[in-house]
Amino acid sequence: MNRFFIAPSIIAADFTRLAEEITACQTAGADWLHLDVMDGHFVPTITIGPLFVEACKRAATLPLDVHLMISNPDSYLEVFAKAGAANITVHVETCPNLLQTIQKIKSLGCRAGVTLNPLTPASALDAALPLVDLVLVMSVTPGYSGQAFMPEMIGKVQEIRNKLNALRSNAHLEVDGGISAETLPLMLHAGTNVFVAGSAIFKHPGGTAAGIKLLRECPLR
Ligand code: DX5
Ligand code: ZN
Numbered sequence: 001m002n003r004f005f006i007a008p009s010i011i012a013a014d015f016t017r018l019a020e021e022i023t024a025c026q027t028a029g030a031d032w033l034h035l036d037v038m039d040g041h042f043v044p045t046i047t048i049g050p051l052f053v054e055a056c057k058r059a060a061t062l063p064l065d066v067h068l069m070i071s072n073p074d075s076y077l078e079v080f081a082k083a084g085a086a087n088i089t090v091h092v093e094t095c096p097n098l099l100q101t102i103q104k105i106k107s108l109g110c111r112a113g114v115t116l117n118p119l120t121p122a123s124a125l126d127a128a129l130p131l132v133d134l135v136l137v138m139s140v141t142p143g144y145s146g147q148a149f150m151p152e153m154i155g156k157v158q159e160i161r162n163k164l165n166a167l168r169s170n171a172h173l174e175v176d177g178g179i180s181a182e183t184l185p186l187m188l189h190a191g192t193n194v195f196v197a198g199s200a201i202f203k204h205p206g207g208t209a210a211g212i213k214l215l216r217e218c219p220l221r
Contacts, residue, residue, distance in 0.1 A: 005031035005194040006215055007065050007174070008208070010056065011047050012145040012198030019059040021208060025201070028209035029216060032065040032087070034176070034196045036145075037080070039070035042094055043143040050076070050083040057084025065196075067115065067176065069142045070094065074101055081108035089113030089136050092124045102131050113174075117141065118150055122159045132171050134194075135160055139187070140177030145198035149178025154190045161191025181218035188219055 008030050013021040025033065035053055040046040056064055063086035070076065073090045074097075080088055088110045095101045098114065105112035113134035116124055118141055125135065137157050140147040157175060164171055174194035175187045184195055197215060204211030 004188060004192070005172070005174075006201075006212055007032040007034040007194055007196045008201045008212070009034045009036055009145060009176070009196050009198035011036045012202040013208075014202070018055065021202070022056065022059045022062075024208040025212065026060065026062055028212040030062060030212055032063050032194070033060055034065045034067060035085075036142075037066060037068050037070060038143065042071045042091065043069045045143050050079045053080060053083040053085060063087065065089070065113075065174075065194075067113075067136065067196075068094075074104065077101070077104055077108060081105075081110050085110055087111040087113050087134055089115050089134060091142075092116045092128070093120060098128050099131065102128060106133075111172075113172075115176075118153060122156050122163070125160070126163070129160075129163055129169065129171070130167055132169075134172040134174060135164070136174045136176055136196075137192070138177055139175050139179070139183075142177070146203075147178055149180070149183040151186070154186055157187055157190040157192055179215070181214050181221075184215055185219045 008025045038045045038047040065087045066085040067089045088105045102112040111133035115136035139153040172194050175192045176196035179195050179197040180200045201211035
């Protein structure tokens with residue numbers, strides 16, 4: 001089995017202990033830190049912005065995986081790159097000129113990611129696939145941590161994995177929403193190599209490290 005990446009979703013962490021939570025993730029073997037930026041417009045919730053990303057950058061050594069759930073992301077790419085994003089992922093639903101957006105993210109020195117809501121078909125990414133460094137499949141409707149995994153998204157991951165293979169692409173295939181010890185193996189088998197998890201890590205009764213350990217080991221059980 002290939003090693004897969006784990007990207008804890010920081011909005012599920014205890015913000016009063018942000019640096020401590022980040023250190024716990026790093027010590028427990030997380031690979032990226034996933035930062036969910038929501039604007040109250042593209043999604044109903046408002047979460048964090050560039051100042052928070054910058055604070056994480058100061059506290060972290062791991063790459064910051066920034067997921068922009070905002071309208072008009074083109075206006076904010078530079079500010080998030082400056083704040084310390086290693087990866088910037090935009091929603092196809094928010095980008096009228098997706099190929100230009102991808103080029104812009106790359107020109108800022110970041111990995112360029114694209115994502116899509118559960119109801120958006122995988123074909124919406126076709127033109128972008130040869131250019132991207134990362135594809136993120138949403139397995140919940142974006143907006144909140146702690147929602148139930150949508151099993152219909154297993155087929156979407158398989159479809160995108162097949163397309164990436166046909167292109168001989170090395171892009172990461174990441175999944176976000178409802179990932180747990182039960183759902184991770186299903187998505188791993190479908191072709192995912194990066195797993196975002198909020199509740200499964202930060203709300204684990206044994207603590208953050210125990211949450212990461214469980215996800216790391218669940219495919220072997
Ligand atoms: C959903 C966010 C996710 C979410 C994941 O809108 O993009 O990153 O916080 O949280 P869990 O793992 O609890 O579903
Ligand atoms: Zn996310």
